Amino acid sequence: MKPALAALSLLLPLASSAGGKGAVPPPPVAAKKPVVDTYHGVKVEDPYQWLEKGDDPEVRKWVEGQMAHTRAVLDKLPSRGAIRARLTALLSHESPAHSVDSWRGGVLFALKFQPPRPQPLLVVLTSEDPSSARVLLDPAELDPSGRTTLDFYVPSLDGKKVAVSLSKDGTESGDVTVYDVATGKPLSGEVVPRVNGGTAGGGLTWNADGTGFFYTRYPRGEERPPEDRDFYQQVYFHKLGTPTEKDTYELGRDAPRIANYQLQTSEDGAYVLALLGNGDGGEYALHLRGPQGTWTRVSRFEDKLVAASFGRDGALYVLSRKDAPRGKVLRIPLATPSLDKATVVIPEGQASIESFRPTATRLYVKEQLGGPNQLRMVGLDGKELGVVPTAPVSSVGSVVPLSGDDVLLSSTSYTEPFTVYRYAAKDGKLAKTSLGRTSPLDTRNVQVERVLCSSKDGTQVPLNLLHARGTKLDGNNPTLLTGYGGFNIAVSPGFSVLDLAFIEQGGVVAIANLRGGSEFGEAWHANGSLTKKQNVFDDFHACAKLLVEKKWTKPERLAIEGGSNGGLLMGAALTQHPELYRTVLAHVGIYDMLRVELTPNGQFNTTEYGSVKDPEQFQTLYGYSPLHHVKDGVKYPSVLFTSGENDPRVDPFHSRKMVARLQAATGSRRPVLLRTNNLGHGIGTPLAEEIEESVDVFAFLFNELGMKYRPVSGKVAVPASK
Structure with a gap:
């Protein structure tokens, strides 16, 4: 869900390579089947609604034809061999990374990213020396295909056990297994199904003595009808050594349908915290379980407590945005867990x-x-x-x-x-x-600049510019602009070998900090969500205009890229300002804003985007929905859409419908390609498959921007421009 090239949903194509010779088969034409939906008296035509049925044979045939066309186009692009060699070297750089998450029982628990291993390993370390690492779990040993991924892990308070959620094929539907840390072996019979999911996520936290854990539970069996089984998440307790069917209910029967929980235990094990989220829009309510086993509601959604953590001093510390959009930290005594007893530790600042x-x-x-x-x-x-x-x-x-x-x-x-x-x-x-x-690259000649762009309403939007030192402002630099702008997620600096590989070929990378994120607090988020979502697209447009006006680039050499909510951004950008971009990379995106909430995760998104059931929110959604603003005869940029058939977060029908509409409407001869796969949203994608998609993306990007790839090797890569 990140917006830069480093975080593309890098996935495996369904169709095999068509090779580099022979004629390119045309994409299949999607039939128009008239359907009209009415929203608050407004009739909306939807001729491609039939493409929503992913398992329909007619849809599968259309997708296969699209993939045959896409593979034939991509496989003919120049410099694929040289691009593959370079990206394989960069993405397979064998320097490991240890992402430490917790310290329990005197040992560190971490995920070890070790190319060319397809998935990260769960390790324990007795010190900060990597040589002390011992592998607890290698998902590739469980599944040699590399398609089983570790969703999350939680060590017990004494560090002697660790609960691990594992899912397959990008589904994010994770079962929890308990492992003994000393032996690295799973405890017999300790598997709890569907703790993690692609809608409400999932998690767990241990009790004091490690004899059991509290966990997020989705409906099972016939407890609810099929359409409700990705909703109504609750908190249950599992005692080790007992059947999971005997797990006991703890919390959540009165929670919203789109509830999701974050769980945490105090260091002494006496208290358990449950932070209840209302969908994805940033509303939370706090519940606390005390030593007597009873739950107390500490806050409601309207109290605007958005995070909490146990102190070591008998207190609960909470992040509040009540009358403080940039946040303040409060202290609540655990002995009297009430907001009435809260004191301010850190007031709101700049x-x-x-x-x-x-x-x-x-x-x-x-x-x-x-x-x-x-x-x-x-x-x-x-x-x-x-x-x-x-x-x-x-x-x-x-x-x-x-x-x-x-x-x-x-x-x-x-x-x-x-x-x-x-x-x-x-x-x-x-x-x-x-x-x-x-680093596999020498970055000493990479220059980072931060500038401000003036959006349509005058808001100053930060834009990060990455380029080789000495780059000339002659309007001719191939440039890649990315952004996200949503869900209170800030786009913060990150190291991307793919961005750097683009820069070493003479490119400029521009990364926008748009409204909808958390860059400047809740007001920044709120001004890019619900009925104010158009601000995000205006911010992005302002950044693109600045790149052209300041002669960093020109429309013929400007590409844009985004994924998930950033994919929605790509759809809005190409339909609102098609003349400004040469090519668009749109990954696992949302494009039909009127029907997104008909999908399970789309219902969680309503607290961020809004709902068509609300007249004002419908008008906003219809006003920018990319699918509904494609116009016949417009000369659209070239577009490469990627999607995942098992995606639990964004249904691939969005990409199918958008591709069908654009292919029928565009007045240019530029390609509109669909690259789909049999994985998910991009989480847990095996390394080899990341490389495959990176090669396709780079070959497409270079060809569309008129860049001639210069083969490079070694640690060099970003010389100063001349």
Whole structure:
């Protein structure tokens, strides 16, 4: 769901390669079958509604024909061999990365990314030395195809057991298995089905002595009709050694249909926290289970508590946006868990509080600075303790409390790869560990600039520009503009070998911080959601215009790219301003905003996008829905759509309908291609398949922008421009 090339949903094509010779078969023409839907008195034609039935033989035949056409086009593109060699070397760079998530029982738990392994490994480390890592679970050993992925893992409080959710083929439908940490073996019979899902997600948290865990449970069997089985998530408790059918209900019977839960246990195991989300729009209610086993509702949706974490001092710390859109941190005594007893520890400031982690005597607070972020330290008494000295224009990832006030933290930037540091609170020193990655490229000549673009309503929108030092502003640079703008997700600096591979070929990468994200707090998010969603598209358009006006590029050399909600952005951009772009890379996107909520995950999205059931929200959705704004005869840019047949988050019918409509309407001779696969939204895609799609995307992108690929090798890659 990330917007940059590094985070494409890189997936396996359904059709085999057609080879580089022979005629290109034309794409099959989608029949128009008249259907008219009426919304609040407005009649809307939908001639491609039949393409929504993914298992219909006629639809499958159409998709297969599209894939045959796509493969024939892509396989004929020049420089595929050289592109494949370079991207394989970069994406298979064997420097491992250890993404540490928790410290339990004196050991660190981490995911180890180790190319060319198809999936990350679950490991435990006895120190910050990578040589101390011991593999607990390798998904590829369970499934040699590489298509089984680890959704999440949670160690018990003593670190002796770990519960792991595993799913297959991109479905995100994960069953939980419990492993013994000492032996790495699964406990016999300890499998709990469907804890994780693609709609409400999933998670669990252990009890005090590791004899069981609280977990998110979807309806089973005939408890609810089939159409409800991806909804009504509740919290149950599983006691080890007992059948899961005997698991006991804990919480959630009165929760909304689109409920989702985040669970957490206090370090002493006495308290359990359940943060109830109302769909995907950012509304939360907090529940607390005390030592007596009873649940107390601490907050309602309207109280605007959006995150919480247990302190080591007998208190619960919560992030509130009530009368504080940039956030404030409150302290609630666990003995009297009520908002009436809350005191302010950190008042609202200039930066937006994104998250925080308590340690023995302080809070480590991650703050948003408009895209980049920083890690500020505040005592539990509210005293300012300074900022952890991370690099400018970088992002902080996980923060893992150790003993005392020491922490491990990860950081990355546009030019520095994933790095893990240890911060020693006593002396204030930040020390680099060996748990991060090295770079396969030399980035010393990559320059990063941040500029502001003036949107339609005057809002100043940050734009990050990545290019080789000395790049000329002559209007002729091939440029790739990306964005996301939604779900309160900030686009923060990240290291992308694919972006850098584009830059080493003379390209410019532009990354926009659009409204709808969390870059400047809840007001920034709210002004890009629901009936104000058009602001996101206006922000993106302003960024594209600036690139042309300042002569970074010109429309003939400007490509745009986005995935998921960023795919919706691509659909809106190409229908609202088709003259501004040469080519569009649209991945697992949403394009029919009038029927998105008919899908399971689409119903969770209504708290972010709105619903056609509401007259005002319908008018907004209809006003920008990409599918409904394709016009006959317009000379549209070339487009490469990607989708996943098992995608639980965005139904692939969106891409099918959009491709059919664009192919019928476009007045240009530029290709409109559909590249689909039998995986999901992109989460857990095997490495080999990431490489396959990267090669297709790069070959298409280079061909459409008129770039001649220059073969390179080694660690060089970004010379200064001349």
